[in-house]
Amino acid sequence: MELEAVPVPRARLGEGARWDPSTGTLLWVDIPAGVVHRLDPADDTQETVDVGQPVGVAVPREPGGLALALRDGFAVLEEGAPVVIAPVTAAEGPGNRMNDGACDSAGRFFAGTKAEDDTPGAGNLYRLDPGRAWERVVGGVTISNGLGWSPDERLLYYVDTPAGQVDVFDYDPATGDLANRRGVAELPQPDGLTVDAEGHVWVALWGGGAVVRLRPDGGHALTVRVPATNVTSCAFGGPDLDVLYVTTAWDGEDGGELWRCRTPYTGLPAHPYRDLTP
Numbered sequence: 001m002e003l004e005a006v007p008v009p010r011a012r013l014g015e016g017a018r019w020d021p022s023t024g025t026l027l028w029v030d031i032p033a034g035v036v037h038r039l040d041p042a043d044d045t046q047e048t049v050d051v052g053q054p055v056g057v058a059v060p061r062e063p064g065g066l067a068l069a070l071r072d073g074f075a076v077l078e079e080g081a082p083v084v085i086a087p088v089t090a091a092e093g094p095g096n097r098m099n100d101g102a103c104d105s106a107g108r109f110f111a112g113t114k115a116e117d118d119t120p121g122a123g124n125l126y127r128l129d130p131g132r133a134w135e136r137v138v139g140g141v142t143i144s145n146g147l148g149w150s151p152d153e154r155l156l157y158y159v160d161t162p163a164g165q166v167d168v169f170d171y172d173p174a175t176g177d178l179a180n181r182r183g184v185a186e187l188p189q190p191d192g193l194t195v196d197a198e199g200h201v202w203v204a205l206w207g208g209g210a211v212v213r214l215r216p217d218g219g220h221a222l223t224v225r226v227p228a229t230n231v232t233s234c235a236f237g238g239p240d241l242d243v244l245y246v247t248t249a250w251d252g253e254d255g256g257e258l259w260r261c262r263t264p265y266t267g268l269p270a271h272p273y274r275d276l277t278p
């Protein structure tokens, strides 16, 4: 599989690649720049929204606009400035921000936090429910990162990067509850991840210059080399969900590009945050 660079400006810390099927566009962010990019692959034009503070991920929101994991917490963006609806980092003290996240098929938005200085165990994973209630679901995380569900939603894969492994939880899609966390694959500095239609797990490797495809049991299936050292997230997009998009981070010498390649694999549709205002 041959990667090509998407002709968009270089990011400092490109992250959070996410296909938005409702618009046929790719969402991604530049975390420290506090911007959300939306790429239209029909003509490779890009729109950028400045959200005014570090942003870990942007996901589509139902009934419209975006939901965000910001430095200050979960937020919604309809027009103009973001509105924080769940100030999760205020409860953690200063120096933390939200990082990667994703939504389940019921529209629950899971996203975690980290300390800007990577203080061990200072972060948490949160669940924001459709009624805007939120709760901490995992504590003692250092760099909360990628997460994604198996096709039947009975498993939730999760990364705390410095742990050097991909974990998996049993997941109850009726309640959003997690249980029985265990490691499934050891990898150096795993970052973002996505799950494909066969239940294989694609993991971006920070410092590793690659995305790896793992079998559902964690066994190695494939390595896709990426021409950047710090590979941060990956997502399937395009009308047939067969184009792998990969974000990277600038490390002073390389990185920051958005890459893509057509694959013989198919992703799962990403779900929006279902925002039922209380």
Ligand code: CA
Pocket: 015, 099, 100, 145, 146, 191, 192, 232, 233
């Ligand atoms: Ca990340």
